[in-house]
Amino acid sequence: MKIKKQKALNIVLIFLSILICLFIKTNSSSAFEYKGYSWKKNNNSWPQYRVYINYSTLPTSFKKMVFFSRMEWNKKGASKQYFYYSKKSRNRIYLKYEGNTRYLSLTYITHREYIISREPVIQECDTKINISKNWNIIGTPMPWENDLQSVVTHELGHWLSLEHSGNLTTMNKFNPMGTTFGRSLHQDDIDGIQHIYGKK
Numbered sequence: 001m002k003i004k005k006q007k008a009l010n011i012v013l014i015f016l017s018i019l020i021c022l023f024i025k026t027n028s029s030s031a032f033e034y035k036g037y038s039w040k041k042n043n044n045s046w047p048q049y050r051v052y053i054n055y056s057t058l059p060t061s062f063k064k065m066v067f068f069s070r071m072e073w074n075k076k077g078a079s080k081q082y083f084y085y086s087k088k089s090r091n092r093i094y095l096k097y098e099g100n101t102r103y104l105s106l107t108y109i110t111h112r113e114y115i116i117s118r119e120p121v122i123q124e125c126d127t128k129i130n131i132s133k134n135w136n137i138i139g140t141p142m143p144w145e146n147d148l149q150s151v152v153t154h155e156l157g158h159w160l161s162l163e164h165s166g167n168l169t170t171m172n173k174f175n176p177m178g179t180t181f182g183r184s185l186h187q188d189d190i191d192g193i194q195h196i197y198g199k200k
């Protein structure tokens, strides 16, 4: 009874963040920024932070690129955090025709804060990719194409609670067309993720 009451008291504040990735030029030179909340820790499992992504509705060629993006975080990121694929997960990456709007992709993050512990925990993440834009799916992008793998790797950084960062990192807001430097994590991205989820 007491435990039930505590649970009811705990689950009160729910927030929704929307991250718009325009990939336009900025002059930011700051280092990584942490949004302040993370995935729920499970002390009884390894890795302790497991994030399940459902990208089952994507075409096969897109799926391959998302796989590379999540493996980049898994290989170089934090010791206690790992991305898994699950078609049952409510955390989704999906395509949407959005017309000629400015953004390439949008990430929605729902997080809640527990009243007693004040623990800010991510509940759900979803990324919408604007399929109306020019995308490079496989190989080297042309100068007028956005590199899908770079953009998804960037979005997964938001999933893990990283904000936009300085130049020439995966988490930089500026990711020019025709480039692929966002595919690989840079030292600043790695420092950021290890700050939140632990060193390798």
Ligand SMILES: [Zn+2]
Pocket: 019, 020, 021, 022, 154, 158, 164, 173
């Ligand atoms: Zn972004």
